[in-house]
Amino acid sequence: MAKITFKGKEVTLLGSELKAGDKAPDFTVLANDLSEVTLADSKGRARLISVVPSIDTGVCDAQTRRFNEEASQLNNMSVLTISTDLPFAQRRWCGANGIENVQTLSDHRDMSFGEAYGVYIKEMRLLARAVFVIDSNDQVTYAEYVSEATNHPDYEAVMEAVRALQ
Template sequence: MEVKFQGNKVTLVGKQLKVGDQFPEFTVTNNSMEQVTLGDTKGVRIFLTVPSVDTPVCDLEVKTFNKKASEISGVTVYTISMDLPFAQSRWCGSEGIKNVVTLSDYKDREFGNATGTYVKELGLLARTAFVVGSDNKIVYANYLTEITDYPNYEEVLEAAKLAQ
């Protein structure tokens, strides 16, 4: 799959995932500087990767999922970026984000490498959306071909509803 950032081709590190795959193990850091693994997450989950919550496209994406996530009970939305946990916490507080859990892959790039979302040239994560069922199987996977584009919100949310 060819992925671009502002029209320029970039290299994704790691194996790209597809529907039916088992979601890989990972370790990331939450806003309290605690480690979070796949085993710490339960139920139907939406995992979003974004370059940085402090950019306009990512900002709107997370705010949109924050609003729409409150409309679906039993689904947890996680947004993973390379932003430091302190920056994520500050941003969430200033933007009133309460229905999306932000996690950071800054330390070991483990999430990015495990999901094929780490962008070699940028040191950031590509824009992707995964919906994972309670059995840890992927029911929806989308690597956006242009990192600066928005995901299809309704498609992601519909996949999450169907996974319940």
């Protein structure tokens, strides 16, 4: 199980840690219009899944903007940002920040994604910062659990894994 800290304090992650080579588990999250979204909805496409604790914080904002920028240059790849923020807050934030290439999704209702991907922070009911790259056959090709939730992921390593699928 991945060990992470949040502002220096160790937290408990619920679910199983994923590694490259694992089959990506299904999940159900909410789109900004409250419709359900599952992994199967993007079947046949590669996916970059960026996981953030809350889109309204500095590092989460920067991470989402970075992957939005990168997404504009990707072919046949879905770029998803998942947090526990309410869908309404995600929609407002995207509109205010011109985010058009990333689909923001909420795990607030069921924590389905958090448990399936091992990023559910038990003590805070938030998701730990992580990035997953999944190929079009639902195989995890890259998994990064950021050891300190207030730090950035390794953007270069993520994009190298993405480019390997292009």
